[in-house]
Amino acid sequence: MHADRMRGLIAAAALIAVNAFAQAPTQINPAPLVDPAPLPDVPNLNGVWNVEYIPNIEARIGGPLPFTEVGQAAWDNLVLGEDPTGYCHPSGIARVFHTPFPLQIIQTRGQVTFLFEVLHTWHRVFTDGREHPDPLGQSWWGHSIGHYEDNKLIVDTIGMNDRTWLYTSGVQHSDQLHLTQVFELVDPDTISYTITYDDPVFFTESWSVTSEFQRSEYDLLEYICTENNRDLNHFVTGDE
DSSP: OOHHHHHHHHHHHHHHHHHHHTTSOSOOOOOOOOOOOSSTTSOOOOEEEEOOOOSOHHHHHTSOOOBOHHHHHHHHTOOGGGOGGGGTOOOHHHHGGGSSSOEEEEEETTEEEEEETGGGEEEEEEOSSOOOOSSOOOBSSOEEEEEEETTEEEEEEEOBOSOSOSSTTOOOOOTTOEEEEEEEEEETTEEEEEEEEEOTTTBSSOEEEEEEEEEESOOOOOOOTTTTOOSGGGOOOTTO
């Protein structure tokens, strides 16, 4: 990564952090109760989890991503000031699991709901056996279905628009992105999380990243991005 891009990445991350924590309430509530799993033969993922922040994916995987010509051109012409989250747009279902903010998992019969502290958002994964709708329109979060295998929750997501980034470093994607996410309960307090990216427009092959979640005795804080958002005055975009 070029030095100027790295400096911009660090600055962007700092601005996001300042914006978020400046809005956090001063009162810290007790951690929510951890309910049992909805069925006896599925892993208990319920609770609040700290995720692993991965801002620079190339450093994490030890080399460049398998970009197509389209993907490489988007990467080479990246303007960090056009980060969607700087404008309070959603992180999207890929990037949200690699931010420096915790999340809560709520398992019920036929559904898993993720509550994200970052941008105060949520996402549902249907585990009742349904398929993706056909036809399926595009949205910021896409449509997710999942199933359990032993101690794993496996999630399949399609139908995302192309307006989010995959990582803070600015990895973009097309509306053909297909995500497979595996949440493996290694022990009662640890989830091994693997996400696989498949996008024939931006990548020549699928690729994966594995990280860990750690259980936390914490209650999610409020995060209202549009209040006291100081990022916009500092952003330099491709229009300037």
